Amino acid sequence: MSTPRSALQHQISRAPARALIERVAAGGPGAGTLAILTGPVGSGKSSVVRDVLANLPGFQGVHAAVLPWESDRPGSLLEHVAVKTGAASAEALKEASLLDSGPGGVPSPAAIAGLGTSLARHIDIPGAATVIVVDDAHNADAASLRQLAGMTRRFLHGRIAVILACDELGGAADDELLTLSGIADVLTAVPPLQVSEVRELVYATVGAPIDAAAAVALRRITGGWPGRIQEVLQAAPADHWRTPDPTIPLPAAWATSLRGRLAPLSDGVRRIAEAVAIFDRGGPVHLVRDLAEDPEGECLDDAVAAGLLRVTSRPGGSTVDFTVPMDRAVLLAELPPARRGRLHRKAAARLAEAGDDVGALNQRAHAADGPDAELSGELAAHGRATGGLGHWR
Template structure:
């Protein structure tokens, strides 16, 4: 494809420095691949190219395997041995004689493990002698996991290279050279470069489908057959001499292009048009041929075979290759992909073992509801077969998954059933694990004494059996319960158990030890910086091993810390990433809901009530103080902001009664403070001491609330802090409360123009932001302000940078904060 109107974008890539990331975004056919290939052809440094393929279930770490074939060395060895690839990748990029460019194309088709590795690399790229160029479609749905990946990149290393459609002038110039009517060509193509290229190479016809199918119809039958096989296989490799002669015919006809020892379509739009035009029977037959072709080649990624097997409608073939692909993905730590492969075959009588493996991978991927359903089915099959030990093991898993799903009542019933079932036979490993799971539920409910008792019993049985895994599991429960009680050395014991589990390859338990330490510290410790460090350690471990459930939960916990620290934009970014996960209920997304709801409420955003209603519903189902307490605090704040002091007090009392019943000092203190604010009795608290204590702990927001109970000077400081956070509704309530208390000299809030100015926005940028927040597209903004769409695009990029926003949604929230809407 010709590089029309891409000089600026090419210059942007050519000027990319070490430790920087270029995001090349645009719709299908906009020229992303052509631009990147032109850049790669001109650069002198080595280019490591990886590609993502449009498979039903993506290849596990697919683009990184491509990159490893070019980089070689330790990275290739790590991937071949199915070890975590990050250390080897960093070693390769720190080589003093290299300045490689890593290019990953079509990131919107990437598997979850590849995206996770990309985030880990992006957070370290600044210190490396390397550059990273990523292409993706920016017209994907808002919930696409790629958005969460990009939001996790450090903003100061990212360079966005958007690719707009071609201008009317450019299309007119090219159409004139080809002797075509400019208006007709633009109407047919809309300025999409691929469609323009195709329209100018054929009689003016219409859509790309007609153009490519017309070319295929002109081919002789053997060449047409090969082109259709290439459409189904996405890329034709391993052609023999006879086939290469046919490939040459296809290339000459403008149907295929030859590259890297194989052949394929110039663009996915063309390939898909051909595949979609195939009759169902013909498509199935071609997928069957693809399986036979790939079976004969060593080293083929099982995901490719599974992809074609799914379309053959042959159950035995599907069962065989999906199970192989699932096991391969699982050993590479690609748990979401492994679960997807198992999901395709569990209804095909693949065996109860496959059902249990599916449940385990879904659990690790953070899909507790899916895993829970699979475990229930497996338990039923085991009971029907009279296999009481494995039935009890599944009941124990049902307990764990019911807890993750937010149903603590079911979790308690299931673990009691598991203990009863497994106690029928001689004491064994599964009974020890069931006892430990019961200890875990007591620990999570802050029931310290029974947690220690059941956990100790489980650990003793496990030690007698030589069962290292259950001993670690039980030890983590006991150590966490002791940490809740404030015992010295409990946190260090969790770290030791983490190291023991990690050394034994027990990633789930190793992650849980760090997660428990971090989450418990959030509401028992008095040093927010230390809490954040513990969260980062746990997050890095879970992130590197694709443990989606822990990752989702920790993003929310980190968001909660950042709300307290006054880092609200970062908190919202974490919350959005957490809530983008497939698991929308239960424990995993709950901290993110609370963090988002607190910010929404303080800023006066209309979604706050619905967010906190959802949080309350999920928290009450858990029956646990550590879920209900934060929601009670957030809802008390919310109703206070709305001027509904009675409802605020009721929310605070709900949580306070539970905190007092389990004897949790920190929650009791926090909820009593929330109740005090709601009942309007500031004289009952030493606000100076409280503010000083919160300041020492790094708890900026709590300090602001304490200052708000003080004299005029303290209240003025609190108002300035709230205004800086964009907490307009919280500041308005505080001003009203100060007037009620008779405090004089209350400063006014910032005017919208002043707030926009303080954010560094020009008058025109403020206008663009106002329309953006109204949901207008770039084209609609351009029409409203009589600007070109390209100018609007530049304004939007500048606005995102000035507001430190990673998306239009965050920019819209900032517009509300600045009072522009």
């Protein structure tokens, strides 16, 4: 099932794009803007930067995508940008690299600096305005990033903006991007879609409306990231979403990815992940360790070190949750029903002991495997109480 690009672009939160457009357009001659746009895979960074390029009339737009294997070759991104702007030809760069190279046959620092100077001279002219967008900047070589960032501080005549779109400051250029974030004029992140936006995206993609409950479930499973929502929509025929209360299919690639990341880790790490999975929005660190029988926290440490989980400090205690939201849905789908029930019941008991009646009630509801008049009554009473306070969600 194909998705029109216009549908995706329409649903990306336009706040980051609007902020970038306004900042870049406001600059005068000799002005430069360095912006860093972050978001996880599937968040829609590419759509945001396309919106920026499309809404800056009078600017020369240069869109450069970086490939993972280019990070080890200094100057590779800069060469790509120089060719796209017309500052240098591909053949000339090839000959220059061969003539002036450092150890291993890669361009020397002097050659890279010279290319940066040539690029700056080509676009720093009166009346010129240039926007250079680097997609997947976390894969870029550090030398190129430094040259491009430097241009935003050295122009005299033209206007320039360099926008670096990256995966939450991760990857080969992590240290360089962290350094550049300290001098960036704009630091912005792509936010997840809201429930109303999820419903609009589903309708634009499959031509079928879904109710708020289905949109909430879809947002919870995917983290609200458009690319991940598209993966779910493509995991079932379009007619599936026209049925009342459609189930949320899980793409097979999600399970494959999680199994690959869990394979080199211990069984204790999987138990920690399963314990986290029973909480809708992450669980208290001490309770997760209790549920997973990890008294010393070693398995939790391993899970965090592997990038599977992240710990967040909050007033009153720390919580732990998945770095990839989809992992929760995969683990819950694979968790044997009896073990899942035991985890929910144990969590309910511990939360009740701690005085968290609402949390305990939620865990008891998840543990229920059949009609329970007492539980139903408590849930109804809780619903009336929260509704009376204006808490409708």
